[in-house]
Amino acid sequence: MVEPANTVGIPLNHAALLKDELDIVIPTIRNLDFLEMWRPFLQPYHLIIVQDGDPSKTIAVPEGFDYELYNRNDINRILGPKASCISFKDSACRCFGYMVSKKKYIFTIDDDCFVAKDPSGKAVNALEQHIKNLLCPSSPLFFNTLYDPYREGADFVRGYPFSLREGVSTAVSHGLWLNIPDYDAPTQLVKPKERNTRYVDAVMTIPKGTLFPMCGMNLAFDRELIGPAMYFGLMGDGQPIGRYDDMWAGWCVKVICDHLGLGVKTGLPYIYHSKASNPFVNLKKEYKGIFWQEDIIPFFQSAKLSKEAVTVQQCYIELSKMVKEKLSAIDPYFDKLADAMVTWIEAWDELNPATKA
Amino acid sequence: MSSSEINKNEVDIVIGALNADLTQFLNSWRPFFSGFHLIIVKDPELKDDLNIPEGFDVDVYSKPDIEKVVGAANAAMFSGYSCRYFGYLVSKKKYIVSIDDDCVPAKDPKGVLVDAVSQHVSNLENPATPLFFNTLYDPYCEGADFVRGYPFSLRSGVPCAASCGLWLNLADLDAPTQALKTEQRNTSYVDAVMTVPLKAMLPISGINIAFNRELVGPALVPALRIAGEGKVRWETLEDVWCGMCLKHISDHLGYGVKTGLPYVWRNERGDAVESLRKKWEGMKLMEKSVPFFEALKLPESAVNVEDCVVELAKAVKEQLGSDDPAFTQAADAMVKWVQLWNSVNSSG
Numbered sequence: 001m002v003e004p005a006n007t008v009g010i011p012l013n014h015a016a017l018l019k020d021e022l023d024i025v026i027p028t029i030r031n032l033d034f035l036e037m038w039r040p041f042l043q044p045y046h047l048i049i050v051q052d053g054d055p056s057k058t059i060a061v062p063e064g065f066d067y068e069l070y071n072r073n074d075i076n077r078i079l080g081p082k083a084s085c086i087s088f089k090d091s092a093c094r095c096f097g098y099m100v101s102k103k104k105y106i107f108t109i110d111d112d113c114f115v116a117k118d119p120s121g122k123a124v125n126a127l128e129q130h131i132k133n134l135l136c137p138s139s140p141l142f143f144n145t146l147y148d149p150y151r152e153g154a155d156f157v158r159g160y161p162f163s164l165r166e167g168v169s170t171a172v173s174h175g176l177w178l179n180i181p182d183y184d185a186p187t188q189l190v191k192p193k194e195r196n197t198r199y200v201d202a203v204m205t206i207p208k209g210t211l212f213p214m215c216g217m218n219l220a221f222d223r224e225l226i227g228p229a230m231y232f233g234l235m236g237d238g239q240p241i242g243r244y245d246d247m248w249a250g251w252c253v254k255v256i257c258d259h260l261g262l263g264v265k266t267g268l269p270y271i272y273h274s275k276a277s278n279p280f281v282n283l284k285k286e287y288k289g290i291f292w293q294e295d296i297i298p299f300f301q302s303a304k305l306s307k308e309a310v311t312v313q314q315c316y317i318e319l320s321k322m323v324k325e326k327l328s329a330i331d332p333y334f335d336k337l338a339d340a341m342v343t344w345i346e347a348w349d350e351l352n353p354a355t356k357a
Numbered sequence: 358m359s360s361s362e363i364n365k366n367e368v369d370i371v372i373g374a375l376n377a378d379l380t381q382f383l384n385s386w387r388p389f390f391s392g393f394h395l396i397i398v399k400d401p402e403l404k405d406d407l408n409i410p411e412g413f414d415v416d417v418y419s420k421p422d423i424e425k426v427v428g429a430a431n432a433a434m435f436s437g438y439s440c441r442y443f444g445y446l447v448s449k450k451k452y453i454v455s456i457d458d459d460c461v462p463a464k465d466p467k468g469v470l471v472d473a474v475s476q477h478v479s480n481l482e483n484p485a486t487p488l489f490f491n492t493l494y495d496p497y498c499e500g501a502d503f504v505r506g507y508p509f510s511l512r513s514g515v516p517c518a519a520s521c522g523l524w525l526n527l528a529d530l531d532a533p534t535q536a537l538k539t540e541q542r543n544t545s546y547v548d549a550v551m552t553v554p555l556k557a558m559l560p561i562s563g564i565n566i567a568f569n570r571e572l573v574g575p576a577l578v579p580a581l582r583i584a585g586e587g588k589v590r591w592e593t594l595e596d597v598w599c600g601m602c603l604k605h606i607s608d609h610l611g612y613g614v615k616t617g618l619p620y621v622w623r624n625e626r627g628d629a630v631e632s633l634r635k636k637w638e639g640m641k642l643m644e645k646s647v648p649f650f651e652a653l654k655l656p657e658s659a660v661n662v663e664d665c666v667v668e669l670a671k672a673v674k675e676q677l678g679s680d681d682p683a684f685t686q687a688a689d690a691m692v693k694w695v696q697l698w699n700s701v702n703s704s705g
Contacts, residue, residue: 159561161644181501194500214506246506
């Protein structure tokens with residue numbers, strides 16, 4: 001049985017890494033009590049809270065946190081008609097936070113995620129690990145059997161080509177979860193009691209050309225390098241699908257990162273995931289996705305971006321055209337999604353006018 | 358998987374003896390080797406007699422035996438670290454587990470000795486998942502599963518061709534790295550097994566490895582010898598080349614390669630700085646190999662392992678032969694190896 005860490009008494013770190021360059025984006029519909037436990041690690045940072053659901057409800061933010069909060073009314077006001085690309089009644093709405101941020105880095109976390117303990121019992125500062133992951137290179141072109149070669153105590157193994165040892169810039173740091181694992185509904189139904197108790201002490205780069213299921217519960221990324229690709233799609237209210245927002249973003253992000261020569265890491269840090277969502281509710285949301293992903297995966301595996309696509313936005317627009325062309329036949333939803341992908345980029349560019357080439 | 362669940366009759370443990378005195382080595386592995394058949398191949402260049410403790414079911418092969426089977430002209434293929442490949446050749450079992458003779462069992466974080474043999478066989482017996490990355494690593498192990506977003510059609514996996522283990526204490530670093538960080542020891546026990554994705558290249562170390570001989574035996578090629586190859590791992594690349602071939606062929610045939618557990622504890626041997634004094638050929642050869650393997654496409658017509666090796670050898674000769682004689686030699690050795698494999702394994 002694994003338990004969350006007790007963070008009472010951990011001193012606040014005033015010299016927290018990148019505290020003026022990173023925003024923490026949190027989608028919520030209930031409350032932000034979980035932030036109390038994260039206080040020693042997260043208080044130095046600015047929060048962007050995206051309030052989903054009923055905008056008339058007030059979300060209480062614990063004392064001492066510096067934040068900006070957006071509810072649905074704010075989203076509609078800021079984006080006007082383009083607000084249609086932001087999901088409602090689904091945590092996918094969090095990507096609005098990415099769009100309005102002005103920082104270089106984003107850390108996003110769910111409101112049912114607490115601080116984990118490492119095997120020695122020490123509280124894991126997840127954000128600090130994410131920052132370390134993002135600040136050091138990735139190695140997608142050749143797999144290192146000792147995992148992240150840039151970590152303290154590790155290195156490249158014998159046979160690892162020297163010309164590849166500089167690595168590439170890291171765009172994404174994908175963290176994991178102890179306790180309630182991120183299973184789909186069928187697996188949750190079959191194994192309702194399974195808990196993840198295995199602490200795998202590694203960070204690794206996902207090789208170029210390999211897709212993975214990106215979970216949005218404990219995720220950080222370099223907004224300047226890959227931000228526009230982090231669109232979490234059309235989910236929730238009025239949509240035929242849910243719980244595929246982060247998956248969709250992850251597949252788009254990986255294809256684009258591979259094309260642009262950026263790295264994606266997975267592994268540490270762990271957070272403690274406390275709440276198992278209702279598997280029957282999940283099944284209804286995921287149902288179509290389970291069938292659709294059989295076609296979506298080959299689509300992404302064979303997606304080839306053109307040489308002319310050199311910015312993230314260009315790559316993303318190209319991808320949206322391919323989605324419209326190749327996936328609309330599966331369901332008209334993909335036609336809508338392709339349009340929403342374009343709207344997202346338009347909105348992104350409007351809110352983030354180009355300051356560099 | 359406990360060792361009682363493994364069918365010991367399906368496994369050969371192949372040890373290449375580069376040291377004459379195997380007493381400490383075999384005694385330390387006794388709890389995990391007993392009940393298994395061992396094949397010990399003595400490096401033909403080793404002059405002293407082997408010292409093997411009692412109580413093992415073992416067949417020992419030395420230079421005369423090697424020459425008898427492959428002919429004197431071919432015996433050079435099996436010198437140094439490559440002697441173990443002779444063991445792969447003459448084995449009759451389904452699985453091979455091979456560990457360098459300077460390694461002993463490691464301890465896991467709970468202080469329990471790791472049964473590397475059981476872990477390797479378990480890795481080989483469970484499917485691999487090269488087509489999509491599972492973020493919780495091995496989905497078939499106790500307490501884990503496929504995560505949300507993992508396509509259902511890919512959840513039965515593919516056959517596992519090889520299991521690449523790791524090393525605590527002295528990791529398999531190259532000479533320049535170890536010479537620079539003389540005090541560095543690997544103390545990180547990463548509790549995971551994972552499949553190396555399709556098309557991803559990796560350096561496979563021969564120090565602690567297992568494979569499905571029935572599935573991919575001929576792909577374990579003793580081929581690349583660097584000039585001045587020596588008796589310490591820092592002075593060889595044979596396993597790394599073998600691994601590049603093995604991974605490429607596995608990818609082509611739809612098999613998987615796993616990496617991670619088990620760990621072994623690797624002891625000090627040799628001097629990285631000394632090894633540095635020799636011109637490090639390996640570095641140049643790896644640089645040339647990487648773009649070659651990256652671009653290589655085996656023909657659709659290569660549907661079995663032997664054909665794949667022959668096609669690969671052809672491509673090596675054509676595309677790399679002019680870069681360095683080591684590659685031409687490797688290509689010839691690969692072809693010869695397949696011939697030997699077929700002749701040894703068809704008779705009887």
